[in-house]
Structure formats: C-alpha cells, structure tokens
Amino acid sequence: MPDTPTAPVILGNRPGSFPHSVLAERHPAIIRQVRDAFPYEPGQRHALDALLADCTEGTIEPLPADAHDRGRWTAWGMDAYAGRSWYDVPWLWSESWFYRQLLQAVGYFGPGPWQGIDPFRPSKRAELDSSATDDELAALDDLAGRPADERGRALLHGSLWGNRADLGFRLSAEGTARAAAVPALVADDGERLWELLDASRAGTLVLVADNAGRELVPDLLLVSHLLEQGTIGRAVLHVKPYPYYVSDATTADVVDALRRLTGARGAAAGHGRRLWDALSDGRLTLRAHPFSCSPLPYEEMPGDLRADFAGAAVTVVKGDLNYRRLVGDRTWPPTMPFADVTGYFPGPVAALRTLKSDVVIGLAPATEEALVAAAEQRWRTGGTHALIQVRA
Numbered sequence: 001m002p003d004t005p006t007a008p009v010i011l012g013n014r015p016g017s018f019p020h021s022v023l024a025e026r027h028p029a030i031i032r033q034v035r036d037a038f039p040y041e042p043g044q045r046h047a048l049d050a051l052l053a054d055c056t057e058g059t060i061e062p063l064p065a066d067a068h069d070r071g072r073w074t075a076w077g078m079d080a081y082a083g084r085s086w087y088d089v090p091w092l093w094s095e096s097w098f099y100r101q102l103l104q105a106v107g108y109f110g111p112g113p114w115q116g117i118d119p120f121r122p123s124k125r126a127e128l129d130s131s132a133t134d135d136e137l138a139a140l141d142d143l144a145g146r147p148a149d150e151r152g153r154a155l156l157h158g159s160l161w162g163n164r165a166d167l168g169f170r171l172s173a174e175g176t177a178r179a180a181a182v183p184a185l186v187a188d189d190g191e192r193l194w195e196l197l198d199a200s201r202a203g204t205l206v207l208v209a210d211n212a213g214r215e216l217v218p219d220l221l222l223v224s225h226l227l228e229q230g231t232i233g234r235a236v237l238h239v240k241p242y243p244y245y246v247s248d249a250t251t252a253d254v255v256d257a258l259r260r261l262t263g264a265r266g267a268a269a270g271h272g273r274r275l276w277d278a279l280s281d282g283r284l285t286l287r288a289h290p291f292s293c294s295p296l297p298y299e300e301m302p303g304d305l306r307a308d309f310a311g312a313a314v315t316v317v318k319g320d321l322n323y324r325r326l327v328g329d330r331t332w333p334p335t336m337p338f339a340d341v342t343g344y345f346p347g348p349v350a351a352l353r354t355l356k357s358d359v360v361i362g363l364a365p366a367t368e369e370a371l372v373a374a375a376e377q378r379w380r381t382g383g384t385h386a387l388i389q390v391r392a
C-alpha cells in the first residue's frame with residue numbers, strides 16, 4: 001500500500017504566527033463587530049462577553065448534555081480536546097468551535113426569537129448591495145458579445161478572484177487590497193479544468209461554495225454559463241448549514257444573490273433567471289451538509305458526502321478554508337504534489353483559491369523561490385496570489 005503523505009497539523013499556539021493572530025485578534029474583532037451590528041438583548045451581550053474571555057483565555061468546555069449537536073461534536077473530537085486551551089488544539093478545530101460558540105451566544109440555534117438570525121447578515125447584505133457589485137454586474141454586458149470560450153475563462157477568473165472578497169479576512173488585512181493590485185497565479189491548471197469539463201459534456205459539476213456576496217455571485221455566473229453552454233447538465237452547490245467564517249454562503253445568501261441578479265439590468269438579469277429556473281426544475285440543487293461546518297479535513301468526510309462528490313464530473317472547491325480542509329491544515333512543503341495529497345478525494349477535484357493562510361502545496365520549486373525572494377512568506381497570507389489546481 002502506498003504511504004499516505006503527512007506533515008504536522010497547524011496549531012494556533014505560536015505567537016507571531018498567522019493562526020495565533022486569528023485566535024488572539026480576529027476572533028475578538030468579529031465578536032465586537034457582531035455586538036455592534038444588532039440590538040442584542042442583555043443575555044446575548046453577556047454571552048458574547050463571556051465568549052470573548054473564553055476564546056482568548058479559556059479552555060474547550062464540552063457542550064451541554066442537551067445541545068442539539070452534542071453527538072456530532074463528540075464525533076468530531078470535542079471530548080478529546082476538553083480542558084485544553086483554544087490555542088493548543090488544531091487551529092482548524094478551534095476556529096470551527098469559535099463559530100459554533102458565537103452562534104450559540106446570539107441565540108441562533110434557539111429556541112427563541114433570535115433563532116436563525118444570521119449575525120453576519122448586515123455585512124453580507126452591505127457587500128451585495130454595494131456599487132462595486134453594480135459595476136461587476138454591469139461588466140457582464142460587455143462580456144456578452146465575446147465568444148463563449150472567452151466568456152467562460154473570464155467567468156472562471158471572476159469566480160477565482162471573487163475569493164478575495166472575504167469579510168473575515170478584511171477585518172484583519174487592511175491595506176492588502178492595494179498590495180493585490182498585481183494579481184498573480186502561483187499555479188494555473190485552468191486549461192486542465194476546461195478539459196475535464198469539456199470531456200464530461202452534460203455531466204454534473206459540484207461546486208463547494210465559500211463566501212456569499214462578491215464571491216458567490218461570480219460562482220453562480222460561472223454555473224449559469226456552463227449550464228447555458230451545455231458544458232454541464234447539472235450543478236450541485238454546497239453551502240454552509242449555518243453562518244460560518246463571517247461571510248460563508250448559506251441558502252439564504254444564495255437566495256439573496258439570485259434576487260440581486262434577477263433585479264439587475266441586462267445580461268446579469270438573464271443569468272439570474274436562468275439560475276432561478278435551474279433551481280426550480282432541478283438542474284441546480286443545493287446541499288447544506290453538516291460536515292461543511294465541521295472542524296475536520298475532507299479526508300474524514302462521511303459516506304453520503306463522498307458519494308455526492310464521486311458522482312461529479314468534477315468538484316470545484318472554492319476558497320482558502322476549503323483548501324485547508326481539502327489538503328489538510330498541515331505544514332506541507334509547498335512543492336508537495338497536489339495529486340499525492342488529494343488522492344483520497346472521490347473523483348476529479350479542482351481548487352480555486354486566493355492565498356490567505358499558510359497552507360500551500362503543488363508549487364513548482366522555481367515559483368516558491370521567486371515568491372520567497374520577492375516577499376519572504378507574506379505571499380502565503382496576503383490574498384495577493386491565487387491558484388487553480390486540478391487532480392483529474
């Protein structure tokens with residue numbers, strides 16, 4: 001049996017490291033942002049204050065016996081990590097735990113009047129309603145006259161770079177937008193992705209979505225284009241079952257994005273109607289699997305999710321967090337081959353991601369050297385670089 005490659009799991013306990021800054025600074029900033037965004041009641045405010053202290057100084061405390069998802073979190077490692085500092089468990093685990101606790105604090109899981117109220121909705125809506133989104137939708141009219149191939153490639157890149165629009169990232173990355181003025185692909189298997197899609201004419205595309213708003217809109221536009229061209233016959237869009245990592249897309253965000261498209265003018269409205277029809281007639285389906293908010297890598301996915309991915313002509317995995325889960329949140333050498341690490345994935349898989357955390361694999365040695373020479377290790381986390389990687 002071939003050896004499965006491995007590397008140490010990333011923890012958040014090294015001061016000065018990016019993961020440490022997320023736990024020590026980004027999470028408190030997210031709590032403050034949420035606290036200011038709603039007229040929360042005293043009980044919720046106390047719970048948010050308690051979470052602020054807990055997530056920076058406390059330890060992992062198991063969920064109460066009657067928590068609706070206690071069994072799930074037990075299976076995901078809760079008991080094994082009980083009593084440990086948030087910094088001393090896998091960083092990926094700690095982050096997912098944070099969002100679970102934040103939603104608990106604001107009453108999202110209910111029962112009660114705040115059940116189902118997304119604490120990140122104001123920032124997601126502001127982005128969707130922004131003039132920047134207007135400009136992006138208007139640009140579709142110029143694209144409409146171009147050959148189909150060119151439109152497809154432009155929309156693929158729109159979906160890729162849309163991943164820079166990540167609201168949690170912006171909380172702790174002020175100024176990187178300017179640094180990102182010269183975008184650069186550090187790995188580009190884009191043509192291999194088109195080959196896969198073209199070879200599977202009328203097959204199923206699974207798209208594992210990441211952020212709502214200015215990432216989800218271009219993701220949906222790409223799906224619309226592929227359906228229109230007959231490149232794919234069906235699409236399955238995986239979203240999160242509850243709000244997560246600030247801007248991750250839920251079903252409500254898909255509906256908001258579709259309404260934004262159908263309410264626009266010109267080509268954007270045409271895409272909106274096509275997607276609306278596709279959802280209505282079953283050519284586009286949504287999934288909100290509990291594992292999508294789990295603190296585990298995809299290698300540990302359950303059988304029903306595995307079957308979903310196995311049936312796809314290709315699964316496109318969007319964004320930084322999904323990339324970490326796809327390849328494992330580990331200190332891999334950047335030149336570790338992508339195909340070696342993703343060999344477990346049930347079917348062809350493509351990653352579309354801007355680089356916003358330390359994990360990266362599949363780089364050519366010369367690419368890594370050039371990146372380090374130009375920016376030491378900053379290229380890993382600044383959102384200034386992107387990649388398209390494919391394992392057929």
Ligand SMILES: O=P(O)(O)OC[C@@]1(O)O[C@H](CO)[C@@H](O)[C@@H]1O
Pocket residue numbers: 022095163166168169210211245318319320321322324356357
């Ligand atoms: O998955 P996304 O939206 O592309 O990025 C998520 C992110 O902003 O959050 C994590 C840190 O909290 C990192 O993986 C990354 O920086």
